[in-house]
Amino acid sequence: MAVEKMSIAKALNESLRLALDTDPKVLIMGEDVGKLGGVFRITDGLQKDFGEERVIDTPLAESGIVGTAIGLALRGYRPIVEIQFDGFVFPAYDQIVTQLAKMHARALGKIKLPVVVRIPYGGGIGAVEHHSESPEALFAHVAGLKVVSPANASDAYWMMQQAVQSDDPVIFFEPKRRYWDKGEVDTESIPGPLHKAVTVREGSDLTLVAYGPMVKVCLEAAAAAQEEGKSVEVLDLRSMSPIDFDAIQTSVEKTGRLVVVHEAPVFYGSGAEIAARITERSFYHLEAPVLRVGGYHVPYPPARLEEEYLPGLDRVLDAVDRSLAY
Amino acid sequence: MTVESTAAARKPRRASKRTSAAKKPQSSEPQLVQLLTPEGERVEHPDYSIDLSADELRGLYRDMVLTRRFDAEATALQRQGELGLWASLLGQEAAQIGSGRALRDDDYVFPTYREHGVAWCRGVDPTNLLGMFRGVNHGGWDPTTNNFHLYTIVIGSQTLHATGYAMGVAKDGADSAVIAYFGDGASSQGDVAESFTFSAVYNAPVVFFCQNNQWAISEPTERQTRVPLYQRAQGYGFPGVRVDGNDVLACLAVTRSALERARRGEGPTLVEAFTYRMGAHTTSDDPTKYRADDERAAWEAKDPILRLRTYLENSGHADEAFFAELETESETLGKRVREVVRAMPDPEPLSLFEHAYADGNSLVDEERAQFAAYQASFADSAEEGK
Ligand SMILES: Cc1ncc(C[n+]2csc(CCOP(=O)(O)OP(=O)(O)O)c2C)c(N)n1
Numbered sequence: 051m052a053v054e055k056m057s058i059a060k061a062l063n064e065s066l067r068l069a070l071d072t073d074p075k076v077l078i079m080g081e082d083v084g085k086l087g088g089v090f091r092i093t094d095g096l097q098k099d100f101g102e103e104r105v106i107d108t109p110l111a112e113s114g115i116v117g118t119a120i121g122l123a124l125r126g127y128r129p130i131v132e133i134q135f136d137g138f139v140f141p142a143y144d145q146i147v148t149q150l151a152k153m154h155a156r157a158l159g160k161i162k163l164p165v166v167v168r169i170p171y172g173g174g175i176g177a178v179e180h181h182s183e184s185p186e187a188l189f190a191h192v193a194g195l196k197v198v199s200p201a202n203a204s205d206a207y208w209m210m211q212q213a214v215q216s217d218d219p220v221i222f223f224e225p226k227r228r229y230w231d232k233g234e235v236d237t238e239s240i241p242g243p244l245h246k247a248v249t250v251r252e253g254s255d256l257t258l259v260a261y262g263p264m265v266k267v268c269l270e271a272a273a274a275a276q277e278e279g280k281s282v283e284v285l286d287l288r289s290m291s292p293i294d295f296d297a298i299q300t301s302v303e304k305t306g307r308l309v310v311v312h313e314a315p316v317f318y319g320s321g322a323e324i325a326a327r328i329t330e331r332s333f334y335h336l337e338a339p340v341l342r343v344g345g346y347h348v349p350y351p352p353a354r355l356e357e358e359y360l361p362g363l364d365r366v367l368d369a370v371d372r373s374l375a376y
Numbered sequence: 377m378t379v380e381s382t383a384a385a386r387k388p389r390r391a392s393k394r395t396s397a398a399k400k401p402q403s404s405e406p407q408l409v410q411l412l413t414p415e416g417e418r419v420e421h422p423d424y425s426i427d428l429s430a431d432e433l434r435g436l437y438r439d440m441v442l443t444r445r446f447d448a449e450a451t452a453l454q455r456q457g458e459l460g461l462w463a464s465l466l467g468q469e470a471a472q473i474g475s476g477r478a479l480r481d482d483d484y485v486f487p488t489y490r491e492h493g494v495a496w497c498r499g500v501d502p503t504n505l506l507g508m509f510r511g512v513n514h515g516g517w518d519p520t521t522n523n524f525h526l527y528t529i530v531i532g533s534q535t536l537h538a539t540g541y542a543m544g545v546a547k548d549g550a551d552s553a554v555i556a557y558f559g560d561g562a563s564s565q566g567d568v569a570e571s572f573t574f575s576a577v578y579n580a581p582v583v584f585f586c587q588n589n590q591w592a593i594s595e596p597t598e599r600q601t602r603v604p605l606y607q608r609a610q611g612y613g614f615p616g617v618r619v620d621g622n623d624v625l626a627c628l629a630v631t632r633s634a635l636e637r638a639r640r641g642e643g644p645t646l647v648e649a650f651t652y653r654m655g656a657h658t659t660s661d662d663p664t665k666y667r668a669d670d671e672r673a674a675w676e677a678k679d680p681i682l683r684l685r686t687y688l689e690n691s692g693h694a695d696e697a698f699f700a701e702l703e704t705e706s707e708t709l710g711k712r713v714r715e716v717v718r719a720m721p722d723p724e725p726l727s728l729f730e731h732a733y734a735d736g737n738s739l740v741d742e743e744r745a746q747f748a749a750y751q752a753s754f755a756d757s758a759e760e761g762k
Contacts, residue, residue: 081592081593081595082593082594082595084594084595085594085665085666086593086594086665086666087665089593089660089661107594107595107599108599109561109564109595109599109600110531110532110561110562110564110565110592110595110600111564111565111566113566114564114566137529137530138530140530141530141532141565141566141567176460176511177460177461178460178461178508178509178511178514178529179508179514179529180529180530317739346728346729346740346743346747347732347737347739347740347743348728348729348732348740348743349514349732351723351728352507352508352511352512352513352514352723353460353510353511354510354511354512354722354723355722355723355725355727355728358725358728358747359728364754365750368750368753
């Protein structure tokens with residue numbers, strides 16, 4: 051048995067190590083990823099073991115990092131790039147959106163862009179501005195990109211493997227406030243595909259859909275609801291693009307109610323997409339409108355207000371109550 | 377052998393050659409503009425002469441000492457949990473005070489996140505700088521009061537803002553100048569390259585003040601450039617100069633000259649202040665992971681404050697009473713900073729919805745109302761529970 055308890059950070063580190071070990075074409079690139087091991091230490095020790103040619107400290111230029119990763123991918127490499135924090139991906143947004151996402155289609159499928167862009171994202175760590183944002187919808191809106199986020203150590207380990215092996219570019223959002231959460235990782239048994247949602251708690255009265263940092267909050271909410279006699283099912287979406295609508299549909303047609311929870315602003319967020327599609331697919335099964343819980347249409351606030359901004363247990367339970375009241 | 381394995385076999389040799397080359401920049405070390413040696417001796421430079429009164433010299437010293445004290449206090453406050461983060465300027469006082477004191481009131485400053493000394497020179501109350509590090513706001517001062525823009529965390533962005541502002545100054549026919557601060561790491565950003573292009577093409581009255589403190593978190597300057605940074609300017613068509621960033625007199629003289637050039641309508645200048653970040657990158661950083669211990673010791677010998685003190689003492693420009701008085705002033709500042717920070721209130725929850733738009737916005741209004749009702753529901757249930 052190869053089951054080990056480890057933090058999400060450690061699982062990512064182990065997974066990156068495995069990727070470097072397995073495929074000589076895999077490279078890691080980013081700011082401070084070498085000696086320092088990244089500001090979150092996700093690449094800790096990798097440069098020491100694989101050398102500066104495989105684990106590359108880059109100049110401080112995100113457009114440069116992603117742009118050169120594209121070139122390296124065209125040359126047959128499989129770069130995994132680290133963007134230091136969510137808010138710093140935007141200098142690279144141009145390269146990701148106008149180039150990385152579209153090149154495969156433009157070449158009529160003749161070239162592949164196996165680039166993984168790792169982004170520690172989301173709030174709850176008391177940081178200064180640009181260190182707490184959830185920009186996943188901005189990427190999911192762009193065709194050609196896969197957008198995923200693990201919520202536990204096992205997924206961190208395996209989804210990273212799957213992302214590296216994917217021939218499509220993957221935007222890999224890491225829930226930074228969960229980096230230190232521990233969970234079991236079975237390094238031998240390969241889980242389901244990257245884009246599959248997973249039911250992390252069974253229930254019959256209502257479905258909560260979440261991904262990344264909010265899965266834990268939703269599990270806590272479901273446990274609290276249970277004490278009040280409500281049976282809440284929790285789905286970990288894992289992939290925001292593509293979205294496993296079949297899994298959501300199956301769950302909703304069982305429970306009749308859906309609440310989507312994410313940290314990103316509700317307005318134009320992934321909750322909107324899920325609500326619309328599920329309404330189309332399962333209109334006659336719904337006992338209540340699909341509700342959304344998430345951030346407001348304001349800039350991510352200063353740290354001393356993030357508790358108010360971020361959906362916590364109470365806000366999720368409030369939405370559960372509202373849905374059940376229909 | 378397959379083509380692939382041949383290539384793989386060849387790779388290590390070429391790769392290792394490249395790696396070792398990248399470690400040693402080929403360029404010879406350029407001369408720094410220096411007016412005060414690390415030993416505190418006054419020297420002359422043909423292009424940058426400066427003549428300061430004893431009063432002015434003491435003023436520069438006072439600025440540096442108080443800025444360092446403020447910085448140390450902020451670091452301590454972070455350790456005590458009063459601030460979420462702090463980016464210390466320790467070691468960079470001369471670069472900031474020298475350049476900051478070269479400015480005129482009507483000049484405009486675009487800082488990054490470490491320019492506490494420049495803020496001091498602009499008359500920004502230092503406690504105002506702490507709000508964003510405490511997490512109560514994202515800025516906390518009115519940039520137009522002191523012509524000192526908000527700190528910019530996304531590195532390099534502000535160099536373009538400075539350039540645009542300078543283009544506006546020129547369009548207005550005004551004779552003020554603009555200064556943009558950034559680090560050696562930021563010099564790699566596309567925005568900085570673009571600001572060089574724009575400022576050169578439009579002959580904008582802007583001074584680019586790069587504090588090369590040798591490190592960008594864990595990456596040494598060699599990870600950003602193979603030529604001395606100041607030499608980049610040449611490729612864009614404007615002058616670049618490297619100044620001893622630990623020499624407050626040289627920083628003042630060189631920045632003053634660059635600002636005057638801008639005012640005369642002669643366009644941008646890149647000033648590279650060669651200095652050293654003595655502490656960690658921020659309070660979250662651990663430099664022992666990537667930096668040799670003796671490096672800091674070597675730079676301590678070039679301490680900007682110490683050398684000016686030596687000069688003041690040896691030249692008789694300052695007496696014991698001055699230093700003692702300054703010590704008292706420094707204590708007072710430290711105490712005030714502590715008090716203000718500890719008393720700094722958390723923002724009202726509803727302030728979340730303020731200022732997202734200047735014109736107001738129906739969606740924000742709707743969300744604010746929902747949020748207020750939600751908050752009130754807790755107050756109600758607390759009442760019921762009584
Ligand atoms: C676009 C962007 N990428 C990454 C970061 C994270 N980051 C903050 S400061 C820093 C190093 C900056 O080094 P340098 O420009 O030399 O300035 P210094 O902090 O040394 O004064 C990095 C990588 C950022 N703030 N913005």
